[in-house]
Amino acid sequence: MKDKDNQGLTDSLAERSVLVIDDSEAVRTALDVLLSLHGARVIGAESAAAGLDALAREPVDLVVQDMNFRREATSGEEGVALFRQIRAQHPDLPVILLTAWTHLETAVELVKAGASDYVAKPWDNARLLTTVRNLLDLHAARAENRAIRRQRAAARAELAARFDLKGIVYESDAMHALVSTAARVAHADVPVLITGPNGAGKEVIADILQANSTVKDGPWVKVNLGALPDTLMEAELFGTEAGAFTGAKARIGRFEAADGGTIFLDELGNLSPLGQSKLLRVLQTGEFERLGSNVTRRTKARVIAATNASLPLLIREGRFREDLFYRLNVIELEVPPLALRQDDILPLARHFLEPGFSLSPGALRALARYNWPGNVRELRNTIHRACLLSIEPEVTAKALQLPIAPEPEDGADLDRGAIERALLSAEGVIAHAARDLGLSRQALYRRMEKLGLKAPADPGRASANG
């Protein structure tokens, strides 16, 4: 547990600039003393105009603002106007409203409009410090998060400018690494084996390999080996001569069709021992015969194979040929399950939404909480079904029909990750995060305090503190 009053380098107030806009000198002085004690630089302004001046003049990390700036003013209108002006110029700046308890309603309205939080006068010093620290930390975490997202988007754009990525959607670092590798090895004339669970996107990766290969204008032939019984497998892969079996017409096989292009052997792990030996031969020599023919033909195709099975395991069990494995896995690309790339879930979900539909905050949380055993395919089907069934344009968690337990009401079993995510997606606005989590502001503060949550999404800082 972090020590909140741990002064010195790790205090999130240290060297931050806090602008206090309040006509009462007593209030300005009290806040100056309190915040300076913890290392903050405090700038005081006695009017809205002076506050805006200071904002324009110097860097400010957080604003604490009063709602009335003349002794006789009590409506809070001046505070509202000031807040609006600040927000218009500084959309992300944390702003805390200092408000008389008789004006809480106005403050609550402004929090809905994007103020970070409010503190009722007279304030409790410890509470105020906690609020200020949390907001500063969230703001820093958000800025860092945005910077990371910008870097990732730039890296994606750069890759997409150089290669045809076939409309693949991702944000995770894991997928970026995979897609970059796929794009880079695409032009090499070597077999590629794509592994990963069902629905994870193996075929999408195969499409990228093909589209960026030297034979991209040649044929692109896909064969699902898992769907072929032995008797048909040979005919399908290698073709038939007329009369090869009763009623057989002359028909070219998939390997012949792929000559000069690429052949995709999907569900390789399901290929029978006979199929495996036939496949090995055509891979080794390029030679094959049509079923019912003794004319040896040649074909040259780039081979991409995919499997959701562990081939090394099948080899150990004697169910897959080791020599075939080594021929196909010259380059192996592993597509991680969707559950291991959280950052891809929401971008994919938005991508699959029908036009005009959106996702409710509860739906976003449900999507992030579910573990997606059927991976991207299941996500796509889930979103399509929800759009079909949803009467409202906003898809709710319920409409997703995911087999997960309903969310806890009181937040008692909300973990650190869930709270951090809510805080980040609420862009640091405590009241919004609390609403999204179904908690009161106070309950959220209590949970944050209990978890020692100061700097979400900032592991560097957390460990420096730890």
Ligand SMILES: Nc1ncnc2c1ncn2[C@@H]1O[C@H](COP(=O)(O)OP(=O)(O)O)[C@@H](O)[C@H]1O
């Ligand atoms: N990263 C992705 N971006 C966009 N669509 C994807 C992505 N990954 C998978 N899909 C879609 O999800 C479905 C399943 O993907 P697929 O490549 O067929 O999975 P696999 O071959 O691993 O079973 C397909 O409709 C595919 O277009």
Ligand SMILES: [Mg+2]
């Ligand atoms: Mg597939």
